[in-house]
Amino acid sequence: MTSNMEKQIFDGQPVVAISNEHDRRTFLRSALIVGVGAGFVGYKVGDPTSGSRASAWAGNLAAPSAKGDLEILNYALTLEYLEAEFYVKGLEAGLLKGRELDLVTPIRDHETAHVEAVTATINDLGGKPVAKPKFTFPASTFKSRENFLATASTFEELGVKAYHGQVTLIDSVEILGAAASIAGVESRHAAILADLTGGEPFPQPIEASLPMSAVLKAATPFIAG
């Protein structure tokens, strides 16, 4: 089930991850299965209720709690830090122009704003925002337009799955609404980057999800410590 794309991410070589449409679709199917397996056993498109609440809490998933919400927000913050720095560096490299530059520049601004907003929310709730990790991107990431956009597409799809993997674990309805309002923007980014890279903007009719453990594993190669 492990796709080529995931292997490349784990090896710290995420760029030009998918060379053709078939591989891309294979990865997306795999990711869907991974997300469903961990979160909603038995979930099938066409019948959301087939994954019962009981199965969602099965395994090592904790029931929603206020403490859990802070952990989820710090998880989101870590991913937003990663995305924000990625786009800041990518745009500094001056690889894009014209419409592409116009489309990617607001993404950088959104991710930067998400970092600030999630940080403020954690503070408002009396929590302690995690510090920004040191990120390391493979040197090739910002060497070409293709590498930059392919990595961006990977990060956005990962980010979408990450948010959707937390939907049922968030306790506070306000935080749920806030997280969803960010997740929708990440979906927009993902679709536009798929379009720019010749990928599939609408890979499935319902967004797939990934549990925290899988997302962190995928992101770990970029986090220096």
Next chain:
Amino acid sequence: MQIKRKNLIRGDVAAVPAGVSLGALNNGFLWAKAADFNSDVDVLNYALTLEYLEAEFYRQGNSAGLVSGKEADYLDAVQSDEESHVATIMATVKKLGGEPVAAPAVDFGDAFDSREKYLTTAHVFENKGVGAYLGAAGFIQDKAILQAAAGIFGVEARHAAVVGNLLGLEAEGGVYMGVTETPLTKDAVLKAIAPFLAGAGAMGDGAAVTL
């Protein structure tokens, strides 16, 4: 401090303390009125009406011969997504023992006179859909349904962005609608779609759609 979903379902919206500041993250969050939805079936039937409208809109639009190439491929995929959403939501309502609302009679007016009108109307539908799902999400009690609704919401956001890009709209304000998505109340959504529901009968006694 924590606002529990179940409290909102009980109609306890007024109990949301002003002290819970979500700061810049969520300054536009609008709660649908508690009276808007009494159950998950109510929320799902609201969503189903929107999905019927979208699915039929793309069915007619994609049959009008206004688009070609990659654009046509994208819009075919969007139509397929909306049809899938209709099927998913209908199955879910039935599973919950509810009665799925029937498809409304629709009239899209001059939306298919040109590519620009088609895409511009699609852009409105998709962005209203995004706001509708976000506005209703807090009323969903069942976690599996919430997961599916959130997953549909994200896909509507993808549609909205891509259609905005096909139109060549400004990136911010046309493709993306800000740092966060903005929820819409049920009233606002119903007002927006009212022009596309055909005839007074569509909303009257005995009509297929009861909103």
